[in-house]
Amino acid sequence: MTNFISVQLKxxxxxxxxxxxxxxxxxxxxxxxxxxxxxxxxxxxxKLRKSALGRPLDKHESALETLxxxxxxxxxxxxxxxxxxxxxxxxxxxxxxxxxxSLFGGSAKLALASLGYEKTCVLFNCGALASxxxxxxxxxxxxxxxxxxxxxxxASGAFQHIKDTVLSALNREPTVDISxxxxxxxSLIMLAQAQEVFFLKATxxxxxxxxxxxxxxxxxxxxxxxxxxxxxxxxLPKEVFPVLAxxxxxxxxxxxxxxxxxxxxxxxxxxxxxxxxHAADLVKTVASRYDEYxxxxxxxxxxxxxxxxxxxxxxxxxxxxxxxxxxxESIGKASLVKSTPVVVPLSQKFTDLFxxxxxxxxxxxxxxxxxxxADLVNRLIAQxxxxxxLANGVLASLNLPAAIEDVSGDTVPQSILTKSKxxxxxxxxxxxxxxxxxxxxxxxxxxxxxxxxLRLLDEEEATDNDLRTKFKERWQRTPSNELYKPLRAxxxxxxxxxxxxxxxxxxxxxxxxxxxxxxxxxxxxEAELNAAIPSAxxxxxxxxxxxxxxxxxxxxxLDEVKKEREQLENDLKSVNFDMTxxxxxxxxxxxxxNEEAISVTELDRIxxxxxxxxxxxxxxxxxxxxxxxxxxxxxxxxxxxxxxxxLREEVLKNLAVANDNFVELVANLKEGTKFYxxxxxxxxxxxxKCSDIVFARKTERDELLKDLQQSIAREPxxxxxxxxxxxxxxxxxxxxxxxxxPTPAPRTMVGTKPQPPARPPxxxxxxxxxxxxxxxxxxxxxxxxxxxxxxPAPGASAPAASTAPSQAQGPPYPTYPGxxxxxxxxxxxxxxxxMYGQYNLPYAPSPVYQNPGQAPYPTPQQPGYLFPQQxxxxxx
Numbered sequence: 001m002t003n004f005i006s007v008q009l010k011x012x013x014x015x016x017x018x019x020x021x022x023x024x025x026x027x028x029x030x031x032x033x034x035x036x037x038x039x040x041x042x043x044x045x046x047k048l049r050k051s052a053l054g055r056p057l058d059k060h061e062s063a064l065e066t067l068x069x070x071x072x073x074x075x076x077x078x079x080x081x082x083x084x085x086x087x088x089x090x091x092x093x094x095x096x097x098x099x100x101x102s103l104f105g106g107s108a109k110l111a112l113a114s115l116g117y118e119k120t121c122v123l124f125n126c127g128a129l130a131s132x133x134x135x136x137x138x139x140x141x142x143x144x145x146x147x148x149x150x151x152x153x154x155a156s157g158a159f160q161h162i163k164d165t166v167l168s169a170l171n172r173e174p175t176v177d178i179s180x181x182x183x184x185x186x187s188l189i190m191l192a193q194a195q196e197v198f199f200l201k202a203t204x205x206x207x208x209x210x211x212x213x214x215x216x217x218x219x220x221x222x223x224x225x226x227x228x229x230x231x232x233x234x235x236l237p238k239e240v241f242p243v244l245a246x247x248x249x250x251x252x253x254x255x256x257x258x259x260x261x262x263x264x265x266x267x268x269x270x271x272x273x274x275x276x277x278h279a280a281d282l283v284k285t286v287a288s289r290y291d292e293y294x295x296x297x298x299x300x301x302x303x304x305x306x307x308x309x310x311x312x313x314x315x316x317x318x319x320x321x322x323x324x325x326x327x328x329e330s331i332g333k334a335s336l337v338k339s340t341p342v343v344v345p346l347s348q349k350f351t352d353l354f355x356x357x358x359x360x361x362x363x364x365x366x367x368x369x370x371x372x373x374a375d376l377v378n379r380l381i382a383q384x385x386x387x388x389x390l391a392n393g394v395l396a397s398l399n400l401p402a403a404i405e406d407v408s409g410d411t412v413p414q415s416i417l418t419k420s421k422x423x424x425x426x427x428x429x430x431x432x433x434x435x436x437x438x439x440x441x442x443x444x445x446x447x448x449x450x451x452x453x454l455r456l457l458d459e460e461e462a463t464d465n466d467l468r469t470k471f472k473e474r475w476q477r478t479p480s481n482e483l484y485k486p487l488r489a490x491x492x493x494x495x496x497x498x499x500x501x502x503x504x505x506x507x508x509x510x511x512x513x514x515x516x517x518x519x520x521x522x523x524x525x526e527a528e529l530n531a532a533i534p535s536a537x538x539x540x541x542x543x544x545x546x547x548x549x550x551x552x553x554x555x556x557x558l559d560e561v562k563k564e565r566e567q568l569e570n571d572l573k574s575v576n577f578d579m580t581x582x583x584x585x586x587x588x589x590x591x592x593x594n595e596e597a598i599s600v601t602e603l604d605r606i607x608x609x610x611x612x613x614x615x616x617x618x619x620x621x622x623x624x625x626x627x628x629x630x631x632x633x634x635x636x637x638x639x640x641x642x643x644x645x646x647l648r649e650e651v652l653k654n655l656a657v658a659n660d661n662f663v664e665l666v667a668n669l670k671e672g673t674k675f676y677x678x679x680x681x682x683x684x685x686x687x688x689k690c691s692d693i694v695f696a697r698k699t700e701r702d703e704l705l706k707d708l709q710q711s712i713a714r715e716p717x718x719x720x721x722x723x724x725x726x727x728x729x730x731x732x733x734x735x736x737x738x739x740x741x742p743t744p745a746p747r748t749m750v751g752t753k754p755q756p757p758a759r760p761p762x763x764x765x766x767x768x769x770x771x772x773x774x775x776x777x778x779x780x781x782x783x784x785x786x787x788x789x790x791x792p793a794p795g796a797s798a799p800a801a802s803t804a805p806s807q808a809q810g811p812p813y814p815t816y817p818g819x820x821x822x823x824x825x826x827x828x829x830x831x832x833x834x835m836y837g838q839y840n841l842p843y844a845p846s847p848v849y850q851n852p853g854q855a856p857y858p859t860p861q862q863p864g865y866l867f868p869q870q871x872x873x874x875x876x
Contacts, residue, residue, distance in 0.1 A: 003243060007186060010178075018042045021039075025039055049070060068350075073352070083113070085693065087689075091700055092113070092118040098235070098237055109707065110174065114171075119169065120170070124162060127159050131190060133151050152190045152191070152337075156190035160184070161341075166180060181235060195219040195336065196247070199212065211334065212258045213254075213256075213332075214255075221333060242290045243290070249286045250294070253303065256275040269313065269314045273311060274323050276310055278328075283296050361593055368599065380572055380610065381573075387617070387618050389660070394629070395656070399649050400632065402653075402655075404635070419659035422659070428520075436508075450686070453691075457690055461484060464479065467705075487686075490686060508672070515661040522662070533648060554624055565617055
């Protein structure tokens with residue numbers, strides 16, 4: 001009687017988790033021990049999946065423990081890896097647990113690039129395996145009863161969790177086995193079986209009959225609810241429905257039986273008989289309808305014995321009135337079971353393989369923080385560099401410090417020589433030419449990588465659109481144009497970056513052309529440089545004056561400000577602070593991360609002092625430049641002015657400006673080269689991302705096409721074609737009665753191999769057969785001894801006007817003597833004796849029609865033969 005329902009496990013396709021996870025780790029984490037450790041953890045996870053899903057599992061606790069550990073690990077990595085179709089794309093394929101498939105198409109399956117789908121299917125297998133382990137328990141002892149109840153309640157909780165989360169986890173229609181309706185029914189079935197186990201334990205422990213009746217009545221209620229949920233749905237295996245119906249009746253009968261014992265104890269003998277009669281009717285129904293699924297013979301005998309004894313006692317002693325069934329008080333219910341909630345970790349032996357890896361939300365917050373930090377540092381450095389360029393420009397326009405160093409008027413000032421030496425050491429104009437020459441090649445390489453990446457997306461999207469147009473609503477997967485939106489937005493952003501880089505390259509090239517000659521002059525030796533600078537009258541009278549001393553002091557102070565900025569810039573670049581611990585703490589405390597508030601606070605705390613120093617430096621430079629300009633006005637008034645000195649001063653200014661432009665050009669070009677090289681690495685990652693998702697989409701496309709072909713093969717074929725008229729016409733030529741449905745083509749019965757016609761016996765020919773055939777008196781039919789009738793066709797019966805022949809082999813041929821059909825041609829010697837028709841007669845049939853059923857007329861001997869025609873005897 002203890003027939004329990006267990007659930008079949010889902011089957012998963014093999015998936016390599018290590019490769020995509022290691023690829024993401026290598027792209028997202030810096031190289032070193034941490035990266036290597038994370039990659040080893042990914043390989044261990046892949047091995048764990050093979051152990052949990054890649055082999056048949058025993059119905060044992062250890063197998064369930066492996067499944068639970070894998071489920072816990074999936075829950076652990078979910079916040080740490082961005083599993084999706086356009087990031088870490090891993091396609092998980094699972095078959096329907098209840099779909100047995102068909103001859104031409106396999107069982108139904110679903111492939112999704114979703115970790116939630118993998119978790120749902122693994123949890124389904126956890127519940128299914130728990131139900132199988134519970135069904136294997138020995139219910140004759142307390143340990144087996146406790147284990148069965150525990151596993152059934154866990155299975156119920158697992159199925160209930162799937163019901164609550166499957167639609168949000170998949171974002172599409174699931175297979176039937178994990179649909180909310182199916183798993184909801186399975187959860188209720190497991191709960192009913194757990195309640196039945198408690199009923200069995202209460203019966204074994206001989207608890208009070210009132211309590212046992214309530215436990216049984218609650219179990220009957222659970223079974224009844226489960227049967228109602230799946231009664232009109234073809235989602236579970238067909239053998240489940242009769243078991244549920246039988247269990248409902250059996251549990252209700254047990255409840256009535258134990259309640260009758262309670263009624264007998266209370267001297268309610270009529271109620272005792274009424275309840276036993278109801279119980280007897282219930283088990284009789286089970287025995288008559290569901291006997292092949294559940295054996296209730298012992299329960300029937302027990303109830304019948306009790307009913308017979310109760311009736312006997314009541315008839316002879318008590319004479320109590322037996323109430324109607326509707327007048328009996330309802331039996332109470334007592335539920336001792338509940339679905340075990342799914343709380344991670346489910347395994348007691350779980351250890352997180354990626355314990356040291358921070359969650360994805362923390363990674364994203366750290367990434368945004370680093371971007372905020374880079375923006376702040378770049379803004380401060382840009383302010384200082386802009387101020388330095390401004391100071392250099394002002395000094396160059398004032399010809400400082402060359403103006404106060406040019407005492408002889410016919411030698412190169414020391415500041416110009418220093419600048420010339422610096423330019424020559426950096427490679428001079430050849431360095432700038434080479435850097436400018438390299439830029440187009442770097443740009444072209446980046447463009448090619450980006451174009452190739454987008455081409456991959458375009459080709460796959462075009463293929464997806466073609467297949468969607470071909471299969472229409474059957475093509476059930478995310479459209480490529482929607483899936484590729486983030487990638488296309490990223491590609492458009494890279495296009496904009498390259499366009500801006502092209503514009504910046506043009507501006508640098510234009511500035512270089514305007515200052516190229518002056519920079520080339522700075523690269524010449526000192527003698528050639530001195531010859532290129534016009535001479536002028538000396539200004540020795542200004543040396544030692546107070547104005548010159550003031551200018552020198554101000555220029556020294558300005559140089560100190562520039563040096564302080566260089567140090568400040570290095571300090572800004574070297575500041576490093578790991579925000580991971582801050583974000584992890586916030587995530588643990590609040591369950592979420594307010595990245596903006598935390599980042600702004602920390603950046604202000606770390607870089608607040610540097611920001612203040614930058615502003616002080618800018619303010620100090622502004623005051624120094626103002627004082628320098630005022631002092632230079634006094635210096636210009638005191639200085640003797642003429643055309644030669646003005647021309648010399650202009651050349652010196654141009655050389656100073658050329659030096660500043662050279663320094664800025666080299667810095668810009670090196671920065672551009674670095675930018676293009678870094679962009680190449682970024683674009684290569686983008687290309688890998690595009691190629692990975694395209695490859696995953698192609699794999700998914702091939703799987704979907706295969707599934708579509710199988711589903712099309714499982715669909716019913718075209719309706720049968722009606723038989724031709726000559727196959728439906730009877731021997732007498734009458735047509736069959738009209739039928740509303742088309743007559744299917746005749747087919748050989750499955751399992752019955754068509755047999756050849758029976759071998760005909762050799763004809764017996766007497767010595768006078770030849771003469772009798774020629775000298776028979778007129779009007780007398782000769783005996784057909786020499787021409788035995790052909791054997792009936794296989795499967796032939798009495799001819800009927802409305803039945804088709806048993807095998808569709810063309811027009812009907814005569815199959816018995818006297819058939820008014822077609823006339824056969826004489827057969828040559830050596831013909832096949834097993835061909836269809838009357839081929840084994842020694843004489844050809846007469847072309848003259850006879851009445852149906854009449855023996856054929858003898859035929860004359862064929863011309864050309866001296867002796868009577870001999871029959872053919874086939875070789876034995």
